[in-house]
Structure formats: C-alpha cells, structure tokens
Amino acid sequence: MIEASIKKVDINSLPQVAEIYNQIFRPVRTVENLERRFLGRHNPLILLAEAKDRSVGFFVGYEWKPSTFYGWFYGVLPDFRRQGITSQLMEYAHRWATEQKYARFRIECFNSQRPMLHLAIELGFDVLGLRYDVDHKENLILFEKALG
Numbered sequence: 555m556i557e558a559s560i561k562k563v564d565i566n567s568l569p570q571v572a573e574i575y576n577q578i579f580r581p582v583r584t585v586e587n588l589e590r591r592f593l594g595r596h597n598p599l600i601l602l603a604e605a606k607d608r609s610v611g612f613f614v615g616y617e618w619k620p621s622t623f624y625g626w627f628y629g630v631l632p633d634f635r636r637q638g639i640t641s642q643l644m645e646y647a648h649r650w651a652t653e654q655k656y657a658r659f660r661i662e663c664f665n666s667q668r669p670m671l672h673l674a675i676e677l678g679f680d681v682l683g684l685r686y687d688v689d690h691k692e693n694l695i696l697f698e699k700a701l702g
C-alpha cells in the first residue's frame with residue numbers, strides 16, 4: 555500500500571493527465587481531445603495521484619445527470635498498481651461527489667478490463683447493465699453505487 559497524495563486540479567492540468575493516460579490507454583489522446591470531452595460538461599472533477607515525487611495516476615469525471623456523477627477515465631501506471639492508488643482516487647471522488655449532493659456514482663468498464671471489474675466489485679459497485687460500444691466493438695459493463 556502506498557499513501558498517495560491525491561490532488562484536485564483544474565482543466566489546465568490536462569497535459570499531465572494526457573501524459574499518464576497515454577502510458578496506459580490506446581489509442582493515444584491529445585490534450586485537445588481531452589479538453590473537447592469536457593466542453594459543455596457540468597462539474598468536471600480532475601484528480602492526480604502523486605507518489606514518490608511524481609504523478610502516477612489520474613481520475614477524470616463529470617456530471618452524468620443531476621442525480622449521478624460519472625467516473626469517465628482513471629488509471630495508474632503499471633509499476634504502481636495493486637498498491638491502493640485507484641482506491642484512494644475513488645475514495646476522494648466518492649467523497650467529493652457526495653459533498654456535491656449526487657445520489658449515485660456511475661462507472662463503465664470494458665469487459666476486457668479485468669482488473670477494473672475486480673476493483674468495481676471490491677469497491678461495492680452494483681452491476682447496472684451492459685451496452686455495446688460501437689467505436690471499440692466491445693461490451694461495456696455499467697456499474698453504479700449509491701452515495702451517502
């Protein structure tokens with residue numbers, strides 16, 4: 555277990571998010587692409603997890619609808635996994651979303667993202683359903699958790 559420092563940052567820190575994102579996910583996303591995703595979104599939450607004097611993980615989310623906050627993307631660099639860092643990011647995001655008066659927290663996860671499926675169950679999420687993502691040609695599992 556690593557005690558990470560979780561920092562809430564603003565949209566100006568998207569270059570740091572993109573740097574971590576692109577070490578984890580494919581296809582790569584430009585900062586402009588991430589910025590575009592936030593256009594018109596209400597209540598964005600951007601978190602960076604720092605450990606050993608560097609950013610090793612991130613979380614980005616925004617309001618899905620007035621009752622529900624959505625965790626869009628999150629991840630931790632491979633060398634820092636299984637040390638509780640995403641759990642700490644999620645704990646921060648859940649606390650913040652509760653303070654913001656959201657009743658539910660939603661995440662979606664590809665069927666192939668097995669570590670995330672384990673984590674979602676571990677964190678107490680319920681399976682809400684399934685949807686087919688035409689861009690990735692893969693099923694996404696929808697999870698939700700009641701807040702508060």
Ligand SMILES: CC(C)(COP(=O)(O)OP(=O)(O)OC[C@H]1O[C@@H](n2cnc3c(N)ncnc32)[C@H](O)[C@@H]1OP(=O)(O)O)[C@@H](O)C(=O)NCCC(=O)NCCS
Pocket residue numbers: 578626627628629630631634635636637638639640641642662663664667668669670672673674676
């Ligand atoms: C999924 C991911 C975010 C988990 O991050 P993490 O910081 O390693 O997660 P944590 O250390 O907080 O894990 C907490 C618990 O979740 C479960 N878990 C996490 N990864 C697991 C794995 N690979 N296999 C089985 N269980 C796992 C375990 O119960 C773990 O507790 P334990 O280590 O005490 O057994 C990380 O593997 C990752 O970045 N994957 C690639 C990106 C991704 O899939 N993002 C999610 C979709 S956007």
